[in-house]
Amino acid sequence: MQVFVLFSGGKDSSLAAILLEPFFDVELVTFSFSLLPVGHIARETAESLGFAHRVVQLERSVLEQAYNLVIEDGFPKNAINLIHRAAVEKLAADNDISFIADGIRRDDRVPVLEMPLIRSIEDRHGVHYISPLKGYGRAAVNELVSRHLVIEEDRSENVIKADYETELRELIRQRDGPEKITEVFPAHVQSHVIERKKVQPNGSNQACTHD
């Protein structure tokens, strides 16, 4: 049973993949507009985590729509949700895909797909859209991340991440300059997934450890 996990290279989608791994054949999927090499960056992280990975092109029109939204709104929420929706729909439309997952957590507001949209995607395409972290609060996720992943925190704006924001920010930089980015996007600490930690048997009836 295969699951395709929308993968930004970040800790949440990494953890979602790890939680699914005992139960599914996991493949990570990074979406790209080919504006920046986000696919390559995500691929490196996927390989260090030990998961299969593919990069899927998203239509430039989606990025243009997202750009218009973020310029109009003055904040990125709706633009990011639009891109996430397009990514999920694209996977859902693939006849070889039954399970689609992402790293959305309980307390996340962006991106979030509303329930009617989720049901619509599931019904129209006959797929299951799952969010393994949806029942986990921020602190619980942080606890699990600290147990399973080596993370590096970095305030640097110079390191590229493979999330939707990256190429949206790049387009804004190209059209409106770097000052516009700081107007629209909140500053936040970037965290980078370096590798997995070795986790010991936890006393459950599982007889093996992961390498």
Place this chain on the structure above:
Amino acid sequence: MQVFVLFSGGKDSSLAAILLEPFFDVELVTFSFSLLPVGHIARETAESLGFAHRVVQLERSVLEQAYNLVIEDGFPKNAINLIHRAAVEKLAADNDISFIADGIRRDDRVPVLEMPLIRSIEDRHGVHYISPLKGYGRAAVNELVSRHLVIEEDRSENVIKADYETELRELIRQRDGPEKITEVFPAHVQSHVIERKKVQPNGSNQACTHD
């Protein structure tokens, strides 16, 4: 890292425990008012699934409050939510407990804890309340259940389950007769967890199978 999974003996809480098992030391917890032997019934299922199990007494006053609610409302939703809240609070108040889980799914309306209450419980007690199935729709859960559990469907009203409804229905039966039960509770097919299925390696980098 221990997690205590609220356990009704049903397929959802069983599946939640299975999904947590690779990552936590899982203990199943069944709550009882000692009106019926629900603890024993749940214990049998827990043993067949291979999980540690404990039975915890809930105060009779909680059952009385729930009874009053269901008689007043004419439907069980608020009464069941009240019992679930009391159960989660009881575990959360235990200083030895950090992670509490239940089998609530995305599409469930009963029982459900509202976000402000969840945050309140987590903050007041310094615990993590997690719902591993919260990001899974009904069909996705059914798919995973069919893969991991042997289930028996049964329209019989004679088989006791270890969920909150069981003792609430018993109290109603004692006080108001069996006709009152059918007035208040919807009829539904009972499903019983018999045992776990053997699941083959799925092509991931997990090198072992569960016995």
